[in-house]
Amino acid sequence: MGSFTDRLKSFFGIKKAVSPELFDELADLLVEGDFGAAAAYKVSDTLRSKCKKESDPDQVKQTLAQLLEESLPDASSVTLDSGLEIILLLGVNGVGKTTTSAKLASRYRSQGRKPILAAADTFRAAAVDQIKIHGERLGIRVVAHKQGGDPAAIVFDAIAAAQSGGGDLIIADTAGRMHTKNALIEELKKIDRIIASKAAGAHTRRWLVLDATTGRNALAQAQTFHDAIALDGVVLTKYDSSARGGIVFSLHEELKLPVLFICTGEQYGDIAPFDPHRYVYEFVGIV
Secondary structure, three states, X not given: OHXXXXXXXXXXXXXXXXXXXXXXXXXXXXXXXXXXXXXXXXXXXXXXXXXXXXXXXXXXXXXXHHHHHHHOOOOOOOOOOOOOEEEEEEOOOOOOHHHHHHHHHXXXXXXXXXXXXXXXXXXXXXXXXXXXXXXXXXXXXXXXXXXXXXXXXHHHHHHHXXXXXXXXXXXXXXXXXXXXXXXXXXXXXXXXXXXHHHOOOOEEEEEEEEEHHXXXXXXXXXXXXXXXXXXOEEEEEOHHHOOOOOHHHHHHHHHOOOEEEXXXXXXXXXXXXXXXXXXXXXXHOOO
């Protein structure tokens, strides 16, 4: 995790003895790593209690890793149910929703699903063209209208296509809506209502795509979207360039949202289910 992990390694490496100051300084460092302050000091206090008689900083670091891993939910299942599934990807501009939709389509197709990509981002000029290119490269059907069309209508048509035998999985790429614009949040609610009315028997998943490099701002985005439309989980993009990682813990601690997938690059295969153990050990710097 880049420079933050280096600082955490150095922090434990230079300590000659376990002292009360170590735990206070650790809490401050966790806050720098995008932990919320309350969560950081809670972890620090718990660690202090567990390591009362500990004198080895390496063992303190190991205990920290165990605490952090225990604080995360078990790896959430990203296996789809039988029947029609709908994945609605949400998020602000520039987080990588369009590429993520293609990665998910490729992944689930390899598992035997028949995905349809719904080009519901009709606001950004290149978005429809981009998703069409992904569809051509992957050999996956794309449902799209002209730029400026009604995103809810596109989702409606994608559902109709799936119900007519064209697929059993819809991945809807929505527009990059700024989380401060209430009118656009209302548009997301409209899409949600279309899904509920047109495909009442389908299993709908509402996943928020977040840029792992944006830190605490990502939590603010998650809070607003979660308030507008109850989210089921998060996909983290640009994980390979993230210097910090505490946002994962904040998402669970403050919003009870699990991270489902981690994206590490631009290729279709650069996506994997979130692994709490691996994530924590990389965060702490245990390799």
